[in-house]
Amino acid sequence: MNLLYFLDLIGTAAFAASGAWAGVRHNMDLFGVLVLGLVTAIGGGTLRDLLLGDLPPFCLQNEIYLWLPLAISLLVFLAHRFFPKIENPLLYFDAIGLGTFVVIGTGKALSFSIGPVGAVLLGAMTGTAGGVIRDVLSNEIPLIMRREIYASACIFGGTLMVLLHALAVPNQLNFLLTAISVITLRLLAIRYNWSLPKAE
């Protein structure tokens, strides 16, 4: 399925850029920027493959998942003066990545016969764990635990996908519907500044 692979690479690049940018903001050296870009891009999928026992993980089996984030991070490092100009557009690519990662993660979990709750969690983890590692390495409370409909969009998408799978909807249609709903939900959340309730 070539569209999914293409979207996956777009998402990988967008996630790498957000990680590398966090490194620049935290005044890290070149190595730190490359590491943050790389782990943000591949952390979620790698953790998923670790838990599924599908080793070595995807990024060690197809090295484009290493080259691409490293190249993007180097670019962000070199041209970081221009980054603020692309920060907003980047959010759209980031949303595309989020939707694609959830579809790939949930789909892979289902194909490994993981139960419904586990499949939703592995899908959400594929979309969000890279960002969590980025924030932990930057010594911050992970962003997704404090703000916005981000992980929630993943949970929603994963749940939809598990339901459609249980209803025997064909995989390709399921992938498409799920990815579109995650991306739409995420973009609406950005546009209208939605957030989850806090305990008060």
Place this chain on the structure above:
Amino acid sequence: MNLLYFLDLIGTAAFAASGAWAGVRHNMDLFGVLVLGLVTAIGGGTLRDLLLGDLPPFCLQNEIYLWLPLAISLLVFLAHRFFPKIENPLLYFDAIGLGTFVVIGTGKALSFSIGPVGAVLLGAMTGTAGGVIRDVLSNEIPLIMRREIYASACIFGGTLMVLLHALAVPNQLNFLLTAISVITLRLLAIRYNWSLPKAE
């Protein structure tokens, strides 16, 4: 062994409550609270299964280990006003969980033919790693590294279990003695405020 399973679920629920409560205190949104509750409950056992190569880990094979912590965390989120009232009683359930987790972790390591030091460490990790991940995600130095006889009770219990195993004590008796000693040690430490020496 149904008693062990029952105690395991009690411990899982108590650990989830402590994680969710950390999320509420750190002003996280609903998602953050659910994640902290979940990782605190299953983090130790999952890390153990990763290291043993027993994949997918226990929580992806029996989804009650996902449902239960999520439900408890939701409850803590919704009813957090009442949490301070149950905080002290919770320490007792937490101690039960600690003892049970150490027994399960050390026992599993021994059944995988891990050596004595490794078995003790995997048992202690089963009991404590969830709390460590909770603290790292809350951007704090992990509690167990700074205070109290907590991990030490795990180390003591694991060592006892490995010794009894080497002496060919029957498993069920071994499980019972170990769990009771960890729980007792932990409760005494809470009661009398014991702590480990620091370097001065």
Place this chain on the structure above:
Amino acid sequence: MNLLYFLDLIGTAAFAASGAWAGVRHNMDLFGVLVLGLVTAIGGGTLRDLLLGDLPPFCLQNEIYLWLPLAISLLVFLAHRFFPKIENPLLYFDAIGLGTFVVIGTGKALSFSIGPVGAVLLGAMTGTAGGVIRDVLSNEIPLIMRREIYASACIFGGTLMVLLHALAVPNQLNFLLTAISVITLRLLAIRYNWSLPKAE
């Protein structure tokens, strides 16, 4: 190859000492000091084995990798008053450890048929991830992301090793050349205070 094993143990001990010392400085109790010493010494290799799917990891297969760091950490805890006197000499042993860990990590990745970028990354991870975990558990931004030619020496060494491997240089010669170049680079960086560029 007995020399490599000997150097590996020297490096393991030096890494454990640096981790335990971080625990003492952060005012941790005995348990915290032991954990920090242990994870600093074995964290990198364990993460590598997790990603390669070679489980249980090396340290659970040969328990000297558990005993040695624990013993060294206990020593640092007990005799921490003398630590500042050995801190500078320790940097030399640390450099030996770094070179050895990179050689072992990159070599193992190559023997698992991992691609060139992945092999370099796994080698660098073997040398540096323990220190990253130490810093995360101490609630600091990992040192290697902010300062000095440390990880860079690993990347350089790993790249050299992958190239020599592609050129069919015999393993033992390759190991020797790579280890010496990492160690030399690291010692020169310490001596002349080299650092990587930051984004400005």
